[in-house]
Amino acid sequence: DAGVTQSPTHLIKTRGQQVTLRCSPISGHKSVSWYQQVLGQGPQFIFQYYEKEERGRGNFPDRFSARQFPNYSSELNVNALLLGDSALYLCASSQWDRGSEAFFGQGTRLTVV
Amino acid sequence: KQEVTQIPAALSVPEGENLVLNCSFTDSAIYNLQWFRQDPGKGLTSLLLIQSSQREQTSGRLNASLDKSSGRSTLYIAASQPGDSATYLCAANTGNQFYFGTGTSLTVIP
Numbered sequence: 001d002a003g004v005t006q007s008p009t010h011l012i013k014t015r016g017q018q019v020t021l022r023c024s025p026i027s028g029h030k031s032v033s034w035y036q037q038v039l040g041q042g043p044q045f046i047f048q049y050y051e052k053e054e055r056g057r058g059n060f061p062d063r064f065s066a067r068q069f070p071n072y073s074s075e076l077n078v079n080a081l082l083l084g085d086s087a088l089y090l091c092a093s094s095q096w097d098r099g100s101e102a103f104f105g106q107g108t109r110l111t112v113v
Numbered sequence: 114k115q116e117v118t119q120i121p122a123a124l125s126v127p128e129g130e131n132l133v134l135n136c137s138f139t140d141s142a143i144y145n146l147q148w149f150r151q152d153p154g155k156g157l158t159s160l161l162l163i164q165s166s167q168r169e170q171t172s173g174r175l176n177a178s179l180d181k182s183s184g185r186s187t188l189y190i191a192a193s194q195p196g197d198s199a200t201y202l203c204a205a206n207t208g209n210q211f212y213f214g215t216g217t218s219l220t221v222i223p
Contacts, residue, residue: 006156033210042117042202042213043157056209090156098208099144099164104157 002027004093004105012111013081021076021108023091031055031094032074033102034066038087049074050097078110086112115140117205119214126193127222134188134217136203141181147211148177148188149202157202161188193221 005024013019025032031050035043045058049068068074078085088109092102116139126132136146145164149157161170161177163186169178176189186203200218204211 004156035211035213040215042204042215043211045210045212048209050209058210088154092211099206101145101159101162102147102204102206102211103159104149106156109154 004091004103006089006091006105006108008108009106010109010111012113015081015083015112017081018077018079019081019110021078021089021091021110022073023076023093023105024073025091025093026103029093029095029103030072031097031100032068032072033092033094034074034076035090035092035104036060036087037090037107043090046076048097055097081112083112086110115143115205115207115212117203117212117214119201119203119217121217122215123218123220125220125222128193128195130193130221131189131191132193132219134190134201134203134219136186136188136214138184138186138205138212140205140207141184142207143181144206144208146177146179146186147204147206148175148186149204151200151202151216153200160201190219193219195221195223197221 033048034046037043047066048056094100148160163179174191200216
């Protein structure tokens with residue numbers, strides 16, 4: 001079985017631009033979560049989606065948004081990019097919305113210049 | 114708010130040594146605790162998951178323990194190998210999100 005897949009793997013954007021990151025969960029998993037990892041830090045929670053509904057949101061500005069599709073894949077959108085948005089964006093796939101093991105993708109490295 | 118701390122921040126050991134990585138969390142109301150491995154610039158690889166009702170889990174040379182009442186977990190690595198060199202992260206699951214520590218960077222010297 002394929003693991004969690006994220007695309008693209010690397011991305012360079014200019015300040016003020018918008019970016020869309022994509023994630024496909026493990027087959028059978030209905031929950032997708034997004035995390036931001038800045039260099040040298042642990043991942044920080046951005047969103048959780050379960051059955052196409054937002055179930056949790058971390059402390060991130062409204063420039064960050066996400067959605068989940070009927071096939072359980074997900075997109076993370078970031079508008080009006082800032083230099084501080086440069087980070088590794090990780091997608092996690094879980095079977096249920098609460099308390100189940102999380103499996104992470106390889107991440108998307110976003111660089112804002 | 115849940116806070117997770119990992120000690121030490123970095124560790125360098127000779128090949129073959131047994132070692133212990135520590136993780137502490139402030140809120141004992143967790144569903145589970147998960148240990149991950151991260152290689153430079155890569156995603157997270159799940160190592161062990163301990164449910165809140167469990168005391169420990171083992172996988173090969175890895176053993177993780179959980180003491181929910183004291184807010185502590187340890188990851189024990191037996192007979193370390195150079196291939197174990199990576200950053201190890203613990204994460205406390207409070208329901209719909211994980212709270213991560215900043216990790217322990219492990220270097221195993223051949």
